[in-house]
Amino acid sequence: MRRRRRTRSEESDPSQRPRRARAESGSEPSELDQRVRAIEAATQLETERLRRVCAPADLGLSSSQELERGGVPGQERAREALGFGLSMQRPGYHIFAIGPPGLGKHEQILQTLNEEATRRPAPHAWCYVYNFENPRAPRALQLARGRATELREAMEEFVEALRDALPRALESPEYARTRRDLDEGFERRQKAALDEVRAKAQEHQVAVIQTPSGVVMAPVVDDEVLGPMAFQELEAGERTRFEEALETLHTELEDSLRELAALESEHRRQVEALEEATVRAEVDARLKPLCEAFADCPQVLDYLQAVEDDIVEHAEAFVGQSGADQGGLLPGLQAGQATAEIARRYEVNVLHEDLKVQGAPVVQEHHPNFENLFGRIDHRAQLGAISTDFTMIRPGALHRANGGFLVLDVRQVLMQPMVWEQLKRALRAGELRIESPAQVMGLFSTQSLEPEPVALDVKVILVGERRLYYLLEAYDPDVSDLFKVMADFEATVERDAQVEGFLKMVAWRAEQLEVGMLSVGALARLVEWGARQAEDARRLSVAVERVDEVLAESDWQRTQRQGDEVQVEDVEAALQARRRRASRLRERMEDAMERGVLHVDLEGEQIAQVNALSVVELAGERFGRPSRITASVQVGAGQLLDIEREVELSGALHAKGVLILGGYLGHEFGQQRPLALSARLVFEQSYGGVDGDSASLAETLALLSAISTLPLKQGLAITGSIDQRGRVQAIGGVNAKIEGFFDVCQRHGLSGEQGVVVPASNAQHLMLSDRVVEAVRDGKFFIYAVETVRQAVALMFGLPAGRRTDDDAFEEDSVFGQVDRRLEALARAARHFDSRGAALGSTHSPQAPAPEEPPSPDPPTAEDAEEEQSEAPARGSRTRKSRRRG
Helix, strand or coil: CCCCCCCHHHHHCHHHHHHHHHHHHCCCCCHHHHHHHHHCCCEECCHHHCCCCCCHHHHCCCEHHHCCCCCCCCCHHHHHHHHHHHHCCCCCECEEEECCCCCCHHHHHHHHHHHHHHCCCCCCEEEEECCCCCCCCCEEEEECCCHHHHHHHHHHHHHHHHHHHHHHHHCCHHHHHHHHHHHHHHHHHHHHHHHHHHHHHHHCCEEEEEECCEEEEEEEECCEECCHHHHHCCCHHHHHHHHHHHHHHHHHHHHHHHHHHHHHHHHHHHHHHHHHHHHHHHHHHHHHHHHHHCCCCHHHHHHHHHHHHHHHHCCHHHHCCCCCCCCCHHHHHHHHHHHHHHHHCCCCEECCCCCCCCCCCEEEECCCCHHHHHCEECCEEECCEEECCHHHEECCHHHHHCCCEEEEEHHHHHHCCCHHHHHHHHHHHCEECCCCHHHHHCCCCCCCCCCCCEECCCEEEEEECHHHHHHHHHHCHHHHHHECEEEECCCEEEHHHHHHHHHHHHHHHHHHCCCCCEEHHHHHHHHHHHHHHHCCCCEEECCHHHHHHHHHHHHHHHHHHCCCCECHHHHHHHHHHHHHHCCHHHHHHHHHHHCCCCCCCCCCEEECEEEEEEEEEECCEEEEEEEEEEEEEEECCCEEEEHHHHCCCECHHHHHHHHHHHHHHHHHHCCCCCCCEEEEEEECCCCCCECCCCCHHHHHHHHHHHHHCCEEECCEEECCEECCCCEEECCCCHHHHHHHHHHHHHHHCCCCCCEEEEEHHHHHHCCCCHHHHHHHHCCCCEEEEECEHHHHHHHHHCCCCCCECCCCCECCCCHHHHHHHHHHHHHHHHHCECCCCCEHHHCCCCCCCCCCCCCCCCCCCHHHHHHHHCCCCCCCCCCCCCCCCC
């Protein structure tokens, strides 16, 4: 059955068709229709809802001088977590402090730690000493506070005293007399033994001669000792006699020489015993005060006993020898180096002990690389060789914080190689080893020492963003085992409940920065700025770093005008200067829009085109910009193509928003039939990434316009996300988005019909600038709030969205009615075309007759298609062509 052709008047003026339909029906809208229209009406926001003003009189102050100084408000949850984590002494209860950057988390944590540290006793100190049994493994001694430094100083004095005392003791008259007696006794016994040998030798005319290398015998003729040549010139019989005598004497001489060697050994032992007794007496005399001072430290007493035994063994290091005695400069240097190395054995290497700090240590490591955190072993170059010893062990931040608290930035920790794993290993084992990174990796060792590990008793506080914490907690099971306490810092606080706390924080930061006194007007303006930073009229941002910046720049503005206190105009000038510094790109974009380089329509109506809003953030400043979204629709199989996604310019959230859009379209129009369309959505002139779902409402309107061929108002920009039931949901950056579109419209020229459509749930977040509020007050700009897609449709199309009637069809004169009719036409067209584009009626097989079917409507002709398309009130300037059937 063919449909009725439209009259010429309807074809010439499609916008008259809805009114003609109502006229033909002969009825005015019913009471139910009026209620539906009221529900679908968008809310025009009044000026008092666009900005929550803080009146100076409401603060009850005259200046910041009257304010008490206070910390960051609204952090009770984080402080409770910190207090619990610090008091919990069980293993694994380290703290992970999270929150956005700029909240001053480090400063707040350090303040809490310093308060807690004063209530705790000072920790023990650790020091390394020489291991006389295994020099490669220096011993670690744990001593009470102050004792490690005391031991080091006492050992330094002890060694210096020995340098003078031992040479004097070994040169004293008593020592010399005893040594002389020993030497003389030895010489007498040696002489007697040699005299006995000489007497026997004389009987055989043989001389016994004592040389530096030993005792030798030679024949004597005519009182002359014969040399080897003279001995060979003797007659054979004479030589034989001498040889027999020498052999006999040699046997006797060997016995005598063995006796002499025994005498010499005994003499040496006596001399060594004398030296040892002398040295030990001196060492005992000087170690006795140390032993008495450290009588309560068994480890130190054991160490001092080992020191005494080693000094007695190496007493020559304290006597010293000159380079000349050693035969030259190089031997002298080597001897001096050896002497210094022996003396260095008795030093005490205190890792860390700050006697000026009372209570537990609080350490913040800003550069937590491997060596700065876990310590290192230095090396020295001497005479072309690299060497090290226990005195070159250097402590890390964990050593300095042992017994107290260590604060680390988790991002910095994760950026350093091997630091994260080594930190977890140390906390889990409860001990701290000093190793090189290569040794930890098992590649090779560049150090010759393996210091004894020290017991680790430290509370580690990691500070980072929430995202890092949640990622680590999800992918690293050690986080939940070692960092059981999460301290979550708030970025914003309730405005009504915390405005006084916010002002106290401002006064505290102003005092810290040495900023001049702030007037009550300046304080009120800072409250409004805090709400704008929070993106919520009912909350205040407590980002300490941003507060510091605004206070410092406001104070600079005060100095420029040579004022006594910071006034509201100083704060306003500082905020405007910050906005201007980050406005280069914004101004370039607005200029490109004004010149038509970036095409944005700000007046009139267009089909399948809508102005959406996005936010750009640079240098901490945000600004909004309109983005033109277009849609196209043709016959298809229900595909909804996001061009941004296809070319990989959109993120997952934007893709999700487009899929939700498809779900909403199916929910509203696809309950009785499939959606036989193929649609494409795109951000025109967008060459960067797009993410977020705040454009899904605008994309929905563009798609509805493309389907219905009804135009959209271009003077209105819209933002908001939707769900699959058509409810409009809140989005972020609403203030920047509104002001961005307002600036573009103001530069183009406000027409009195321009404005922005936002989700109704975002109305509570509005803290718009004075220029926007003034324009709304003067009726030059409008802000609308919508709760549903239907409200947005009624506002943007200028027609009711429409509701289903008793026959389950949408109202004739509504947007949804036109969408529904167009979708029905697309469905009919799809049913009559197969995938090859051939008419379904021409595909019957000639071998078998087609089965009988109920009568069906005739396939649409080109004339019918033109009639279908002419039903849409095409108020936009466009040309339509009829679709050919295959």
